[in-house]
Amino acid sequence: MSRTSAGTLISSFAALALLSGCGSTTSVKTNVDGSMKVNTSEGTATIGTQSMPADWPEDAPTYPGSTVAYSASTNPETGKPTLAVVLSTKDTMAAAATYYKTELASRGWKVDTAMEAGGTSIFSATKEGRTISLLIASAEGQTTITMAIEKGEQK
Secondary structure, eight states, X not given: OOHHHHHHHHHHHHHHHHHOOXXXXXXXXXXXXXXXXXXXXXXXXXXXXXXXXXXXXXXXXXXXXXXXXXXXXXXXXXXXXXEEEEEEESSOHHHHHHHHHHHHHHTTOEEEEEEEETTEEEEEEEETTEEEEEEEEEETTEEEEEEEEEOOOOO
């Protein structure tokens, strides 16, 4: 099983667990590209697409020249909608981390926490009740950028 397939499978089970409520009806639609959409009375989750989520905020930058390895989005009826992507680039971890810290600040995000160690950079930023979390890591000439955005409480 490929790494992407394993990740999709694990994420699918996580989405089912998060979105399935007691006594609720769950429907799962699996698409030809391996992505799936899960619907429950608690909300929806779209998992495993290799494109940016349609509702990705314009003020949340994507790394130039990167490719989307994985994406997911949840739209719960209650709680906080969340978007997540995993991007891949041949640039260094340091280059990607510098880009995000600079670009997020220029778009009005406030970097709250940051840590770098062992070829990995982890940080988060906030803006208008939203939080973006990033984990950037390099190995074997490849850098992976994992981003998640918590979009704020549903009204």
